[in-house]
Amino acid sequence: MLKVAVLSFAHVHAAAYLRLLRAMPGVEVLGSDPDTGSAAPGEVRGAALAASLGVPYADTYDEAFAWGPDAVLVCSENARHRPLVERAAAQGVDVLCEKPLATTVADGEAMVAACRAAGVRLAVAHPVRFSPAYAAVKRAVAAGDTGRVLTVSGANNGHLPTRARRWFADRELAGGGALMDHTVHIADLVDDLFGARPLEVYAQTNNLLYEGETDVETSGLVTVAYDNGTVVTIDCSWSHPRSHHSWGGLEMTVVGEHATLEMDAFDQKVHGYSERDARGVELPFGVNLDERMLHAFLHGPAPDGPTVPDGESALRTLRIVTASYTSAHTGMPVPISH
Template identity: 60%
Template sequence: MKVGLLSFAHTHALSYAAVLRDMEGVELLTSDPDAPAENTSPEWPRGRELARELGVDYADTYDEVFAWQPDAVIVAAENTHHRFLVELAAHHGVDVLCEKPLATTPEDAEAMIKACRAAGTRLAVAHPVRFSPAYAAARATVHGGHLGKILSIRGANYGRLEDGARTWFADPTLSGGGALMDHTVHIADLLDDLLGHARATEVYAQSNTLLRPDHAAETAGLVTIAYDSGTHVTIDCSWSQPAHHPQWGNVEVQIVGEKGTVEFAAFSQNVSGYDERHRRATVHPWGTDLDKSLLSAFLHGADDIDLADGESGLRTLRVVLAGYASADSGQPAPVG
């Protein structure tokens, strides 16, 4: 199976490249033509230099990747570039897994869905937390009716703000926003899967730049969502993790039902300690490689976990955009 990786812009691109490079039966070709002409971050190179470090094949243009006739492509570009690359994949009749968020506007997301539907190709959104064993256990508990009616859900998705070659995360012209855009979507997607046919109806949100006043984009936010099922949700979305913390961040969720409560943390399968030689804390993950599970499901299928599709990605995006509307107005905003 031939797989193309389009862009190294997103941090997950490094993981995707390593997984696909070592996946049996997969040929990988990468391309990152939009990389900065000069490497601004030795720690996070891009383009041909990064491909060389990862030991993967590289093409100078996206056209070369499609001329290679891939069976599927992974889009890991800046958020505002997703539409162009997804439509390009649809034009070539290639299945596509797109990084989250699916897009930054409903119009772009709808166009992407339409293009793939017309071409008869699959459009999936990269939400690896769906493949966490901890989430799978919580999902089974909820869907099995063991908690009864779900009353409220509290979620937190915190990480650290990327510097160097990935400062685009805090550039609204490329990312569509800041921490609210980057971190609300993970938990909003889980809710789209967890709550079945329940739909978000209204969002109230606040955000600020207190963590990094030098950035135009918000670095922290609190989002409250009302669902037509009567469930109420709060999401703490922030870039609050210290820059030198050994762990990038976490996704934590508490689900409160009439009959009980379930809590899980998606990235807590690790051993932590202290490295005396280098005088720093350490974290050694031992749990499931969620990116590997995501890619395996996209390429080969999964029996028990559904990939987020384009329609799901659009619903999640509408929740995020309602959050921005509310944060701007100071009032609750309806979900489109």
């Protein structure tokens, strides 16, 4: 039996991971969420969330590690990733860390170094790599169907996430706002698609959508130039209204010399309208990207399937994010250090 501990329920994905792990054959799951100080009134965390999901619970991280996990999932606030990852490394336990890897490059580098020195795996939760739509795009690019890729335009939009977890708009705990939250998914796909080095970034942000409600940026546009000549733009905004029937989505257009490819990572849905609720509805079907990612992390990738991104690749995307903040602050393009 493979023993997996979920450390912290701060991230909104923690509950989904607990459900999936509980249902996986050959997996025994334990949850621990002692740091609930960032939770807002009405947010269900800790033992109450574990009980509602039927998952065993440890009151402290000490108890969780004493349980002897084979792997841990770190789902804490972004700024609290490092100590939990370093603790897992010190105990020789493989880690799947929520994205972004950290809020600073220094923390990210320390996490990668700690896991490398301990000989443990550090993986980062970028489930969109497991999308069938992205797999089709990657195959087409690799086969040369597009010719040389000239530009990539991506959008990772969603609603202001503070209704689910208040800390997402806490500058100290999250490291920023929409730019920190939503740039990394598309930056990770591009990292996997080309293996090219990002050279320079230019970014603009604003808080026009929720001015007066939060002091972090709620909209952003990031432009990245790569050493293979490709230019990538990323719309990373929390631009969906609260009444929107979907939490968000991820779309990407790849423009090549010979063809243009379009993908929507989360559009395996039947769309309709509810007269009773007077709003649009979506009924999802198809694969569960989180489930595929967890299976690849715990048991290895499927034949010809993707691997979970490692700490090094997540560090590259984090460098794009931190350079983007500098660019947004100065109004100038910023070179990306390596």
